[in-house]
Amino acid sequence: MNYIPLNITSETAQLKTVILGIGTDQGEPYEINPVAKMHKQQGTYPKPEDIEEEINEAKLALEKAGVEVLQPDNLKEKKQIFTRDIGFVIDDRFVIANMKEPLRQGEIKGIERIMSQFNPEKIVRIPDGATIEGGDVLVHGNHVFVGISKRTNRKGFDYLKDQFPNKTFHALELVVSDDPKVNILHLDCAFQPVGEKYAIFYEEGFVHKPEIIYDLFGTDNLIRIDQEEKNLMFPNIFSIGPNDVLIEKGFTRLISELEARGITCHKVKYFETSKLSGLLRCSTLPLVRV
Numbered sequence: 001m002n003y004i005p006l007n008i009t010s011e012t013a014q015l016k017t018v019i020l021g022i023g024t025d026q027g028e029p030y031e032i033n034p035v036a037k038m039h040k041q042q043g044t045y046p047k048p049e050d051i052e053e054e055i056n057e058a059k060l061a062l063e064k065a066g067v068e069v070l071q072p073d074n075l076k077e078k079k080q081i082f083t084r085d086i087g088f089v090i091d092d093r094f095v096i097a098n099m100k101e102p103l104r105q106g107e108i109k110g111i112e113r114i115m116s117q118f119n120p121e122k123i124v125r126i127p128d129g130a131t132i133e134g135g136d137v138l139v140h141g142n143h144v145f146v147g148i149s150k151r152t153n154r155k156g157f158d159y160l161k162d163q164f165p166n167k168t169f170h171a172l173e174l175v176v177s178d179d180p181k182v183n184i185l186h187l188d189c190a191f192q193p194v195g196e197k198y199a200i201f202y203e204e205g206f207v208h209k210p211e212i213i214y215d216l217f218g219t220d221n222l223i224r225i226d227q228e229e230k231n232l233m234f235p236n237i238f239s240i241g242p243n244d245v246l247i248e249k250g251f252t253r254l255i256s257e258l259e260a261r262g263i264t265c266h267k268v269k270y271f272e273t274s275k276l277s278g279l280l281r282c283s284t285l286p287l288v289r290v
């Protein structure tokens with residue numbers, strides 16, 4: 001059997017294969033995070049057809065960039081937009097997340113067909129009691145950053161760390177709040193490496209000053225954002241290569257910052273989907289970067 005050669009050692013190496021979410025048959029609106037709840041209450045919850053259209057636009061942009069795009073099988077009345085959280089690759093292993101949020105727990109079934117193309121010896125399962133979601137995990141060479149959030153707990157962190165003894169793990173506690181303006185759902189809503197040496201960074205999203213981010217990137221290479229930009233989901237763009245990102249077309253200031261650093265911005269509309277508290281990183285599960 002020719003297994004998919006899983007390989008993820010960074011956020012930014014050239015992307016070859018990715019699982020992109022789907023927007024079909026989404027079921028009822030949910031309130032599982034403060035931002036989605038806010039939009040539901042104020043009548044601005046995104047329409048399923050708009051989400052579907054945005055995902056299709058992202059798919060076309062990925063394919064245009066030469067990326068192989070895989071997608072989940074549809075599950076009845078289930079949101080399967082944010083594939084990032086249901087599993088993730090570190091080096092050549094696929095970790096099946098143990099999702100905290102009950103409404104999202106069944107999503108993994110939608111990618112079983114794709115998972116059957118992974119070497120079974122390279123699949124890691126998180127045990128009961130330990131929770132971890134892919135949005136809280138960022139691989140950066142020998143380092144792995146893990147957000148401790150409402151969705152990812154210490155047990156999840158400890159278990160993951162033990163599975164990869166050759167990596168250095170960093171637990172970063174995130175600000176959890178019912179206030180949509182303040183809450184950080186996952187680590188990738190406050191921080192993401194980008195380009196050859198930069199990172200998008202919302203410092204107020206961390207309970208303690210994340211010294212390790214300063215140490216590894218250097219103060220001058222941090223692209224700082226404010227609360228409003230955090231809420232638009234600036235940190236949640238998606239790298240498709242060392243100098244190429246997929247980005248929401250309305251992120252004008254970030255686009256200028258990235259272009260000034262030699263990073264090409266492939267712009268798509270993703271504003272409606274972002275109302276569920278996820279953007280392009282959340283919607284993608286990279287399997288192979290080269």
Ligand SMILES: NC(=O)NCCC[C@H](N)C(=O)O
Pocket residue numbers: 032033036082084085101104134135136185186188189276277278279281282
């Ligand atoms: N990595 C992420 O931040 N994923 C976004 C997930 C949004 C989804 N509505 C959720 O609350 O689980």
